[in-house]
Amino acid sequence: MHPAIPHLIELQRIDHQIAVLRADLEAFPKRVMDADAKLTVARGELAAAKTTHTEGAAERKKLEFDVQQWKDRARKYRDQSGAVKTNESFKALQHEIATAEAEVAKAEDRQLEVMMAGEDLERRVKLAEGRLKEAEQAVAAERKVIHAQAAEKKKQLETVLAERERIIAPVPEDLRELYARIAKRHNGTAMAEARDGQCRGCGMRVLPHILQELRTETNEEVFRCESCGLIQYSLEPIPVANPAGGSPNTSSTAAANS
Ligand SMILES: [Zn+2]
Structure with missing residues (x-):
């Protein structure tokens, strides 16, 4: 066995750890986005409730205005009716007054409906506000957890990257390149144990x-x-190189061959 093999085995072990940590870290932004999506939904519901509520309030205002207008008109006709000279004009005015009063009644009925619906809409807004607040608190807590976990993973990654530096130090340049080339082609794996007469990478027989x-x-x-x-x-x-570390120069196989 080549003297660098024990180091390469260690390198493989640490590279697999690094790959797992990197994959974990890459998953964090999506977890934050998923959490934030809950807020988007709650915000959307609140905005919709507020819009409907505002529309209801606008209609109520318009109805108030209508009622007032028809009332004013009825009063104006009534004032005029004392001054009319002909029966016909009087009748016409009476008709106008009846129409205006009917419009007042109609607008007031609608006003009542809108007012009652308005109470419902107000409750809906309050409910949506409560839900958004709950979602904000839940998401804030979730983000905190995610960030803490991400920070921990980052720390772990830094540690293993430093360990990798230490492990790769005694490996000659040409073997580093070979290892990197094979690992790149095989999804991060460059090493295969030959055990029980078989390659553990592919299951093929290894010649005696x-x-x-x-x-x-x-x-x-x-x-x-x-x-x-x-x-x-x-x-x-x-035996493999001492996995617990120590200076790479103390590795027995490397030292024996250097
Ligand atoms: Zn193989």
Whole structure:
């Protein structure tokens, strides 16, 4: 096995962690957006309730005006009726007065309806305001949780990125490039264990003499699976680099070969 293999195994482990953390972090903005969408709905409902309420109030104003106008008109006709000279004009005025009074009654009926509906609309506005307030509080709490979780993930990511730096330090440039190239092509995975005579990346058989080479500590070649192309390693019987860390220079295999 090539002396850098234990480091690459560690690198693979940490890269998988990094990928998971990155995916988690990428999901956060959508979670915030989903939370905010609840506010948009509640705001929309309140706006609609307010619009209907405003329209009702406008109609009430207009009806008040109408009632007053018809009342004024009836009074004006009544005032004129004392001064008319002919029976015919008097009758005509009486007719106008009756019409105006009928209009007053009609407008007043409608006024009552609108007023009663207005109370309902007012309740609807209050209800929507309450719901928006509740939603705002819930979403604020949710955002707080999401941001705290995101901050924690970011911290974790920074930690593992620093660890990655430490792990990759002893890996020669050409192997870094090979690893990166293979990982890029295989969804972040560049390494495959050869176990029980099989490549764990693709399930293909690993030839016995290759297995033998993988287990030979003095071997400095890098073997790749002929089928999937991943870098192969065997965990038996060669020990891995100390995963708990310490300086990469203390890694026994690297030190032995340098
Ligand atoms: Zn394979």
